[in-house]
Amino acid sequence: MIQVDVANVSKVHVSMKGEPLLALLDVDFRVEENEFFSIVGPSGCGKTTLLNLLAGFEQPTRGELKVGGKVITEPGWERAVVFQEYALFPWYTVAQNVRYGLQRKRVPEPEQRRLVDHYIGLVGLRGFESRYPRELSGGMRQRVSIARALAVNPSILLMDEPFASLDVQTREYMQDELLKIWQREPKTVIFITHSIDEAIKLSDRIAILAPRPGRVEEIKTVDFPRPRDPTDPAVVHLAAEVKLWLRRKVFENRRSEEPAAGRQEAAH
Amino acid sequence: MPSSPSLDGEDARSPGALTANRGMPPTQEALARLAASMVPPPPPAWKRALSRISRLWLLAVFVIAWQLISMYGQRVNPQLDVMMPPPTAVISAAADLIARGVLLTHILDSLKRVLLAVGAAAVLGVPLGLAMGWSKRFRAAVDPLLEFIRPIPPLAWIPLSILWFGIGDVQIVYIIFLAAFFPVVLNSLAGARDVDTYLVRAGLSLGARPRELFLTVVLPAALPHIFTGIRIGLGIGWMALVAGELVAAPSGLGYMINNARTLFRSDYILLGMVLIGALGLVLDYLMRQAARFAMPWHRQ
Ligand SMILES: Nc1ncnc2c1ncn2[C@@H]1O[C@H](COP(=O)(O)OP(=O)(O)OP(=O)(O)O)[C@@H](O)[C@H]1O
Numbered sequence: 001m002i003q004v005d006v007a008n009v010s011k012v013h014v015s016m017k018g019e020p021l022l023a024l025l026d027v028d029f030r031v032e033e034n035e036f037f038s039i040v041g042p043s044g045c046g047k048t049t050l051l052n053l054l055a056g057f058e059q060p061t062r063g064e065l066k067v068g069g070k071v072i073t074e075p076g077w078e079r080a081v082v083f084q085e086y087a088l089f090p091w092y093t094v095a096q097n098v099r100y101g102l103q104r105k106r107v108p109e110p111e112q113r114r115l116v117d118h119y120i121g122l123v124g125l126r127g128f129e130s131r132y133p134r135e136l137s138g139g140m141r142q143r144v145s146i147a148r149a150l151a152v153n154p155s156i157l158l159m160d161e162p163f164a165s166l167d168v169q170t171r172e173y174m175q176d177e178l179l180k181i182w183q184r185e186p187k188t189v190i191f192i193t194h195s196i197d198e199a200i201k202l203s204d205r206i207a208i209l210a211p212r213p214g215r216v217e218e219i220k221t222v223d224f225p226r227p228r229d230p231t232d233p234a235v236v237h238l239a240a241e242v243k244l245w246l247r248r249k250v251f252e253n254r255r256s257e258e259p260a261a262g263r264q265e266a267a268h
Numbered sequence: 269m270p271s272s273p274s275l276d277g278e279d280a281r282s283p284g285a286l287t288a289n290r291g292m293p294p295t296q297e298a299l300a301r302l303a304a305s306m307v308p309p310p311p312p313a314w315k316r317a318l319s320r321i322s323r324l325w326l327l328a329v330f331v332i333a334w335q336l337i338s339m340y341g342q343r344v345n346p347q348l349d350v351m352m353p354p355p356t357a358v359i360s361a362a363a364d365l366i367a368r369g370v371l372l373t374h375i376l377d378s379l380k381r382v383l384l385a386v387g388a389a390a391v392l393g394v395p396l397g398l399a400m401g402w403s404k405r406f407r408a409a410v411d412p413l414l415e416f417i418r419p420i421p422p423l424a425w426i427p428l429s430i431l432w433f434g435i436g437d438v439q440i441v442y443i444i445f446l447a448a449f450f451p452v453v454l455n456s457l458a459g460a461r462d463v464d465t466y467l468v469r470a471g472l473s474l475g476a477r478p479r480e481l482f483l484t485v486v487l488p489a490a491l492p493h494i495f496t497g498i499r500i501g502l503g504i505g506w507m508a509l510v511a512g513e514l515v516a517a518p519s520g521l522g523y524m525i526n527n528a529r530t531l532f533r534s535d536y537i538l539l540g541m542v543l544i545g546a547l548g549l550v551l552d553y554l555m556r557q558a559a560r561f562a563m564p565w566h567r568q
Pocket residue numbers: 013014015016021023042043044045046047048049050084
């Protein structure tokens with residue numbers, strides 16, 4: 001069943017100097033219920049912009065985004081977000097941050113405590129419950145923000161490069177945990193990443209975004225059974241294919257931008 | 269390394285080294301103890317007090333220089349006795365006024381007025397500023413009015429306020445209130461407006477309703493600015509106090525200064541000035557302590 005419907009969405013950002021920028025152009029895809037859907041693409045191609053629209057933080061300039069048939073008009077916990085910049089509340093401790101959404105949901109007090117403890121344990125931060133975010137490393141903050149989003153048990157989980165600050169071992173552990181949670185408590189995951197290997201390891205489908213203007217170039221289906229072996233020839237092949245394609249895109253982009261930059265300089 | 273801290277003091281075979289304890293990972297408590305033992309102990313209270321006092325050396329130099337100039341300057345210019353009495357004269361003036369039982373009244377009256385006025389400025393100004401920072405439409409409506417009243421100096425309000433409130437506490441408090449109100453409002457406004465967008469978004473996406481969002485995100489984010497606003501308001505409040513009491517007041521440090529002028533008692537004038545400075549310093553210190561207590565996450 002289709003749960004998330006992104007229909008011909010375009011988004012124009014207006015810069016502080018008033019110049020409009022086409023961040024997304026005619027982005028059009030659908031995500032099935034309980035699907036693990038990844039979005040990859042070079043830096044600045046509009047991934048976070050798309051996530052902001054899905055979360056309901058911003059409205060599209062053109063087109064429509066729907067969840068369960070209803071147009072997204074505002075944020076809500078059923079679409080919990082793991083932010084690229086973590087977005088932890090500096091005035092709350094680790095435990096209070098994780099508890100925040102549960103309090104807003106009016107979860108009974110003992111249940112809150114159990115869930116907070118569970119998710120803090122899951123992300124490996126036992127013993128840091130009463131620390132403030134400022135007293136944590138970048139990767140630890142990222143894990144708090146993951147625990148905070150998981151704790152509210154959203155039906156859709158929006159994750160913006162959630163494992164970017166983690167070391168390889170912790171990242172692999174977190175990937176496995178995320179898959180376990182996703183399999184145990186079915187939910188739709190929309191997962192932004194820079195890592196093709198990560199996307200292939202986790203996803204049912206991968207949308208590849210092309211930059212300037214951001215648009216969906218291709219959607220790849222990954223139908224290898226999980227757990228996926230990164231050395232499996234089919235996996236290696238798919239990864240190589242996507243990487244090659246992205247490299248070409250980035251390269252094309254550089255070339256098309258160079259003359260423009262040259263002209264600007266000449267005008268000064 | 270015989271004196272290095274030991275992880276497991278009980279175990280004589282592996283003294284002192286974390287790595288010596290092969291196989292068995294150290295317990296959390298043992299690690300906590302190790303960390304504590306590596307932090308140098310805080311210096312004793314008397315040492316801390318001494319170091320705090322020694323930070324006041326410039327102030328001490330200033331007072332001593334003042335004393336010497338006043339004492340020896342009089343030989344050159346006898347008028348210096350009146351123009352600039354030495355610190356010792358200020359101290360004896362204080363003793364004199366305490367003995368007559370009036371100094372404490374002046375201090376308490378002034379203190380009461382400043383605290384009342386700044387308290388009122390905080391009670392009214394913080395919500396107003398936060399509301400202006402929260403709602404663009406509200407800010408657009410209130411801003412012109414506020415910016416129209418703000419440049420009018422509190423001193424210019426004195427004649428009208430005497431007509432309104434007569435001579436007395438209410439009128440003086442009103443003048444101080446006007447002076448303290450605007451810094452409180454403007455800082456609270458800046459605090460509420462500069463809340464990180466992504467923190468507001470985090471709150472919303474975790475299900476916060478507007479009221480909850482205000483209490484759990486906007487207010488704590490604005491708190492450092494609010495404290496700054498109140499501290500500035502307090503400082504400006506003291507300035508306005510003296511202005512207010514100079515014109516029309518039955519008591520207070522400003523009144524004391526003005527009254528002493530008519531009596532040519534420059535020692536009383538200086539005493540009033542010194543007391544205002546000292547009280548301002550103490551109040552600011554108390555505010556900073558309160559801020560530290562209210563915002564343990566916020567380190568300056
Ligand atoms: N608030 C904004 N105002 C103006 N332009 C913006 C704004 N947010 C994003 N942009 C522009 O939109 C484009 C896409 O930005 P976005 O943050 O969505 O990229 P991204 O794909 O998430 O990049 P990254 O992988 O580096 O996080 C960029 O060119 C950026 O400059």
